[in-house]
Amino acid sequence: MTEALRQTAAEPSPAGAARPLTGNEAIARGVWEAGARVAAAYPGTPSTEILENVATYPASDIHAQWSTNEKTGMDVAIGASFAGVRAFTAMKHVGLNVAADALMSFSYIGVNGGLVIAICDDPGIHSSQNEQDSRIYARFAQVPVLEPSDGQEALDFTRQAFDLSEQFDTPVFVRSTTRLSHTRSAVVMGARETPAPRAFAENPRKNVMIPAHARMQHGVVLERERRLKDWLADNPLNRVEPGDTSVGIITSGIPYTYVKEVMPDASVLKLGVTWPLPDRLIRDFCAGVERVIVVEELEPLIEDALKAMGIPAEGKAFFPREGEFSPEVVHDALARAGLLVPRVNAAPFEFAPMVRPPVLCAGCPHAACFMALRALDARVAGDIGCYTLAVVEPLKSIDTCVSMGSSIANAVGMAKAGTETKPIVATIGDSTFLHSGIPPLIDAVYNGADITVFLLDNHITAMTGGQDHPGTGRTLRGDPAPRVDFVDLVKSLGVSWVQKVDSYDTATLQRTLREAMAHKGVSVVISDRPCVLDPVRIKGPAMEVEQDSCIACQACMNLGCPAITWSEGWHEGRHKVKIDPEACIGCSLCAQLCTSHSIRPIH
Amino acid sequence: MMGEKLNRTMNVLIVGVGGQGVIMVSKVLAQLCQADGHDVKQSEVHGMAKRGGGVFSHVRFGPKVWSPTIPEGEVDILVALEWAEGLRWLKHLKPDTGTFIADCQKIVPPFACRNRKRGAEPAYAPQTPEEIIEQVHAGYVMDATGMAANLGNARASNTVLLGALSTVLDFPEEAWVEIIAATVPAKSVEVNRAAFAEGRAWAMGGEKRIDVTASGLHKAHSEVHHPQVDTILEITEEWCKGCDICVKMCPERCLRLNDRLKAELALPDLCTGCQLCAWLCPDQAISVTNIPVTEPAE
Numbered sequence A: 001m002t003e004a005l006r007q008t009a010a011e012p013s014p015a016g017a018a019r020p021l022t023g024n025e026a027i028a029r030g031v032w033e034a035g036a037r038v039a040a041a042y043p044g045t046p047s048t049e050i051l052e053n054v055a056t057y058p059a060s061d062i063h064a065q066w067s068t069n070e071k072t073g074m075d076v077a078i079g080a081s082f083a084g085v086r087a088f089t090a091m092k093h094v095g096l097n098v099a100a101d102a103l104m105s106f107s108y109i110g111v112n113g114g115l116v117i118a119i120c121d122d123p124g125i126h127s128s129q130n131e132q133d134s135r136i137y138a139r140f141a142q143v144p145v146l147e148p149s150d151g152q153e154a155l156d157f158t159r160q161a162f163d164l165s166e167q168f169d170t171p172v173f174v175r176s177t178t179r180l181s182h183t184r185s186a187v188v189m190g191a192r193e194t195p196a197p198r199a200f201a202e203n204p205r206k207n208v209m210i211p212a213h214a215r216m217q218h219g220v221v222l223e224r225e226r227r228l229k230d231w232l233a234d235n236p237l238n239r240v241e242p243g244d245t246s247v248g249i250i251t252s253g254i255p256y257t258y259v260k261e262v263m264p265d266a267s268v269l270k271l272g273v274t275w276p277l278p279d280r281l282i283r284d285f286c287a288g289v290e291r292v293i294v295v296e297e298l299e300p301l302i303e304d305a306l307k308a309m310g311i312p313a314e315g316k317a318f319f320p321r322e323g324e325f326s327p328e329v330v331h332d333a334l335a336r337a338g339l340l341v342p343r344v345n346a347a348p349f350e351f352a353p354m355v356r357p358p359v360l361c362a363g364c365p366h367a368a369c370f371m372a373l374r375a376l377d378a379r380v381a382g383d384i385g386c387y388t389l390a391v392v393e394p395l396k397s398i399d400t401c402v403s404m405g406s407s408i409a410n411a412v413g414m415a416k417a418g419t420e421t422k423p424i425v426a427t428i429g430d431s432t433f434l435h436s437g438i439p440p441l442i443d444a445v446y447n448g449a450d451i452t453v454f455l456l457d458n459h460i461t462a463m464t465g466g467q468d469h470p471g472t473g474r475t476l477r478g479d480p481a482p483r484v485d486f487v488d489l490v491k492s493l494g495v496s497w498v499q500k501v502d503s504y505d506t507a508t509l510q511r512t513l514r515e516a517m518a519h520k521g522v523s524v525v526i527s528d529r530p531c532v533l534d535p536v537r538i539k540g541p542a543m544e545v546e547q548d549s550c551i552a553c554q555a556c557m558n559l560g561c562p563a564i565t566w567s568e569g570w571h572e573g574r575h576k577v578k579i580d581p582e583a584c585i586g587c588s589l590c591a592q593l594c595t596s597h598s599i600r601p602i603h
Numbered sequence B: 001m002m003g004e005k006l007n008r009t010m011n012v013l014i015v016g017v018g019g020q021g022v023i024m025v026s027k028v029l030a031q032l033c034q035a036d037g038h039d040v041k042q043s044e045v046h047g048m049a050k051r052g053g054g055v056f057s058h059v060r061f062g063p064k065v066w067s068p069t070i071p072e073g074e075v076d077i078l079v080a081l082e083w084a085e086g087l088r089w090l091k092h093l094k095p096d097t098g099t100f101i102a103d104c105q106k107i108v109p110p111f112a113c114r115n116r117k118r119g120a121e122p123a124y125a126p127q128t129p130e131e132i133i134e135q136v137h138a139g140y141v142m143d144a145t146g147m148a149a150n151l152g153n154a155r156a157s158n159t160v161l162l163g164a165l166s167t168v169l170d171f172p173e174e175a176w177v178e179i180i181a182a183t184v185p186a187k188s189v190e191v192n193r194a195a196f197a198e199g200r201a202w203a204m205g206g207e208k209r210i211d212v213t214a215s216g217l218h219k220a221h222s223e224v225h226h227p228q229v230d231t232i233l234e235i236t237e238e239w240c241k242g243c244d245i246c247v248k249m250c251p252e253r254c255l256r257l258n259d260r261l262k263a264e265l266a267l268p269d270l271c272t273g274c275q276l277c278a279w280l281c282p283d284q285a286i287s288v289t290n291i292p293v294t295e296p297a298e
């Protein structure tokens, strides 16, 4: 978390005040106002700031923690609910895959203290590995899902979700998307309620899921669904906005705002809850309009349910099933449906924009690690984090990337397949290793896989903006915590060959990796240098390029450091290079690569 | 737009490169609009963006704002903290009434410097300010970074742009200054105040304006002539002991060790003739000669 955020943990804004809040900030406020006592999560874009903001409320009101992964976070929240307080967890869509095992059974159990789960989907894949639609999980696990469409609803729905959870004895989802999570709008705040904690409810039939109990509870869950449907038909969470009856639009969440933008006069059924659906309300609405169009991002969840009810709803015939919606997408689809005139784009600018892909930061400790892997021509099973950017030029050295924690076991499989001639290396970040890298490493040792694990320890969860984890020695609130020693940890799992190297020492990096690859069996190399952005921004004295001696060989450019670019000078038809002193942090990696010794610190 | 009573949604799109302060600019604007009693939505996407990629932030305000993002072709004002990023979003500008405000600063990413052929230019947007300004309704291409640097802090360039933006929107000057002062770090309030004033004064000078330093800056920046050469790379196998220093150090990665553990030029098309391998080989087993190709007489 950034220092600025940490320092705001003083006085919560008073009730009644209107503040510009992002969707994530509004959800966090809702959690606090609802009187939740425990919140646990693992970071993941676009959900990360929810817990960071929960942690800005007083520790005496709410315990907030980073957990090692989403399932752990979910289980901590479940434990708190068992113990009788309101509890909360948040995660990105793919985090729910990790936590799903606990969720599926806890849905049968139900809550003691209310339990709310914020799920942030990422339509358009701004920063994820897929764009799965979490509403399907709601139906799968038979838990209600609330879909706010702006900051105010994000706060209000989160509060209501806790009531709903306790009223219907179920965990409840609040589903956001990247757009809602990261849009700021005015939100009027409320006061915090402080529900009295309930005592632990000793009830093994409900709390202990053995087959005999689970069979009974499944019936309870189905009955809960029926009661919920009924209750939702008259609840203001779902509302009809009467308008032109030639078309009725059923929508929810952020797409609702696009509908209002491009078709302000249509009749709209705005669903605040997209599972379970209020059948009675839907039938009444559809009976009053000539044509029913469903506007939903990603999967046709509502549309399919309507069709199953025998309602001739239209939706994905016109709307894409992939990507993020926008006013343009919704307009174009409604035009295809014959309801709007197609847009004309009169803008005269038709040139192809320059490509500007994201890059590792200037001085990123990962850069030299992947240069070394490329030079050693390894087969690299990658993982998820900033270092995944090494998949493209100039570092171009990652061969696979599936999901968090996949790298090590993927490498085991490659090794066991017996087809690979190159040395097999798994690269994994420190946060990812603690999230889901330990069981696969034990697997590798247990099964005698001949692989090298390259643990990229930059002392932070960098990709998501710099969150602490058990390897940083600090908690979410910035308090000191025991710090995992990676060398000891790895040794205790049975790895006999382990070495730590400085990520800024290119020669030692290469030599150590070479030795590790030569070792038969599991070897672990740990690169060790802090991320230059978080928790503190690192800025050392900048380097400069001596223009006269630079031979424009481009060796330094192969690092991909964004501080290095071409200068106006030439050598034999190639551009010489220069360094932006504002951006350069002085890591010296480029200087180590320059054979003409042209790169030196500015004096 | 000045003085117009707002009965519709106003759309301002702010774009730049990660770390430049796009979010700061949009926050100042959003706060100003909210303080003035408008409904406001400000939307941006974090994530990969901060790592040197493009960043953009939508600010919409008016009596009631629905969509958090601005539909294509509906942008009233496009503020670009970097030239090529401005160009990327130009087609979102309202063709007949939109205003384009850009810093002429170029941030050339390493990705644009990948062509290693002789005489290659960076793959940076080739459009000049003159070409662009001619095609927009109103436009300012300023040297905001240069102006801020002259005031003592290049990072205040976004406040220079806010100054220019303030001339297109109908908020009192004091309100801008107050919110900027409350947003920037205490020690840089003065320089930001000056940056705002300077940007504002500069943009008062007409509906279309290009700073002298920006003018012509974006032309291909070299007319240097690069004679064609043939590179001849020879490896004396008997002297090569297979240490693979050249293989590891070749910037184009075009050498490899063959089955007999001797260096060979595996990808001759990629070789730039930089001679690094020849200099680094401890046994002088490699020689690189660049022979100018005699060009046919005109």
Ligand SMILES: Cc1ncc(C[n+]2csc(CCOP(=O)(O)OP(=O)(O)O)c2C)c(N)n1
Pocket (backbone or CB within 6 Å): A042, A043, A044, A045, A070, A092, A094, A095, A096, A098, A128, A129, A384, A385, A386, A387, A404, A428, A429, A430, A431, A432, A433, A458, A460, A461, A462, A463, A464
């Ligand atoms: C299941 C799941 N949870 C969370 C994320 C979001 N996420 C992507 S990378 C990452 C952590 C990266 O940290 P680390 O492994 O330390 O690498 P770094 O970014 O620091 O280089 C997270 C939390 C995800 N993609 N999948």
Ligand code: SF4
Pocket (backbone or CB within 6 Å): A359, A360, A361, A363, A364, A365, A366, A386, A458, A462, A463, A531, A532, A533, A534, B051
């Ligand atoms: S945030 Fe940290 S780990 Fe990520 S690219 Fe930047 S320096 Fe590297």
Ligand code: SF4
Pocket (backbone or CB within 6 Å): A362, A363, A542, A543, A559, A561, A562, A563, A564, A579, A583, A584, A585, A586, A587, A588, A589, A590, A591
């Ligand atoms: S020393 Fe070189 S590699 Fe390191 S940040 Fe500066 S320019 Fe980039």
Ligand code: SF4
Pocket (backbone or CB within 6 Å): A545, A549, A550, A551, A552, A553, A554, A555, A556, A557, A576, A577, A593, A594, A595, A596, A597, A598, A599
């Ligand atoms: S490595 Fe050295 S000689 Fe080669 S381009 Fe970079 S600065 Fe110039």
Ligand code: SF4
Pocket (backbone or CB within 6 Å): B233, B249, B250, B251, B252, B253, B254, B255, B265, B270, B271, B272, B273, B274, B275, B276, B277, B278, B288
């Ligand atoms: S001259 Fe040698 S080092 Fe340079 S590109 Fe050619 S093979 Fe590589």
